[in-house]
Amino acid sequence: VKTNHKRSGEEKKKIMVPPYEGPKILFLDIETFPNLVNVWRLYEDNALNVERFSIVACFCAKWLNGNQVTKALPDYKTYKVDQFDDHELVNDIWALLDEADIVVAHNGDMFDFKKVNARFIFHDLKPPAPYRTVDTKKVAKNIFMFESNRLTSLGEYLGLGKKLDTGGFKLWQECMLGKKSAWTLMKEYNEQDVILLEKIYLRFLPWIKNHPNMAVYEDSDPKCPKCGSFRLQSRGYAVTNSARYNRVQCVSCGGWARFKVNQIPKHRRPIQNL
Ligand SMILES: [Zn+2]
Secondary structure, three states: OOOOOOOOOOHHHHOOOOOOOOEEEEEEEEEEEOOOEEOOOOOOOOOOOEEEEEEEEEEEEEEEEOOEEEEHHHHHHHHHOOOOOOOEEEEEHHHHHHOOOOEOOOOOOOOOOHHHHHHHOOOOOOOOOOEEEHHHHHHHHHHHHOOOOOOOHHHHHHOOOOOOOOOOOOHHHHOOOOOOOHHHHHHHHHHHHHHHHHHHOOOOOOOOOOOHHHHOOOOOOOOOOOOOOOEEEEEEEEEEEOOOEEEEEOOOOOOOOOOOOOOHHHHHHHOOOO
């Protein structure tokens, strides 16, 4: 397979590179069914065997400022044959992740991404095209001291809305029993989570440290690394122990950024502490 940088100059000229429209950002939330196991005792006991492993029951995915898809097990043909077969549903999640450049999920690094990976390899899928992740729960934990970092608490605290009330585990039980109205509610619940997730992400955005750099996905004039906006205002300097950089603030999202070039000329660079 020939890659771009190995092509000769003449070959390069023939290849039309389509204009790049920036990274594709996906918001994802999954709902799972628990493991079904036998135990001798109710507390602090090991499972004796697994009757059925935990599966993905429902997911909602939404593109930033764009379309959204919510699907649950009964939406697939396989449901009639085996209502606990998540193969087709997991395939759909795989295709979405494969298409995304950046995926945002609440507690995604600890749960959603790992969980779907386990289901991918269970179904013998290859890894999707690599994507970068933003975990809003990590952001909440690292940058702020909220009273709770749960999605619904953040939504309420920030006045962005809250999760739908599921009524607890009963809803999952009813879905496992195949109750139609329960599945409808499960999907609504899942969808609301993703709508809330997008709102929280956008509110967090200017605060997020190490956000995937939105400026590297295409060659362009200087862009905000957090939101990709060109509306940057010069705001003094970003200073480290050895360098001074031009600093900017994004008018669109309010995030701060700095240019890469050290403004101190080489021959005048300061001596360093030991
Ligand atoms: Zn910005």
